[in-house]
Amino acid sequence: MSATHEIQTLIDTYRQAVVAKDVEKIMSFYADDIVSFDAVKALQFRGKAAYRAHWQACMEMCPGPHKFDFDHMNIVADEHIAFAHWLAHCGGTNEQGETQACWMRATACYRRDAGQWRIVHEHWSAPFDMASGAALFELQP
Numbered sequence: 237m238s239a240t241h242e243i244q245t246l247i248d249t250y251r252q253a254v255v256a257k258d259v260e261k262i263m264s265f266y267a268d269d270i271v272s273f274d275a276v277k278a279l280q281f282r283g284k285a286a287y288r289a290h291w292q293a294c295m296e297m298c299p300g301p302h303k304f305d306f307d308h309m310n311i312v313a314d315e316h317i318a319f320a321h322w323l324a325h326c327g328g329t330n331e332q333g334e335t336q337a338c339w340m341r342a343t344a345c346y347r348r349d350a351g352q353w354r355i356v357h358e359h360w361s362a363p364f365d366m367a368s369g370a371a372l373f374e375l376q377p
Contacts, residue, residue, distance in 0.1 A: 239348075240318075247344075249265075251304050254304045255302050257295045257302060263284060267356045269356065270355060272359070275360040275362055277293075297328070298328025298336075300328060302326075304325075308323045319346070320343070338374070342360050343359045
């Protein structure tokens, strides 16, 4: 199996774990030294413990089903390092049963350690309007 195919499989399995709200499975994809520039709450998260707490809080914010669909994916990989970026339509269902979702940008960097691919860096963001400072959640790919 090529490195590119391995990364694609990892991303697919990661996406399924998020939809299933399986924080333990989600965390299994990350390196211990993960650095994440997530779009929610903090400028950065360093290490698995900090990022686990963030993922748990995200799951609790949306009690209903999650939406986590990926499009426009690009993967570049060699035997030890890989990079991927995509557009993600993500969100969840609130207490009123309303789905709240938007398109985000995602980039992930992977490193193969002892034969296992792990996410070592992740960056999630939404574009914003410089004049108003408002995030542009209504944009479509």
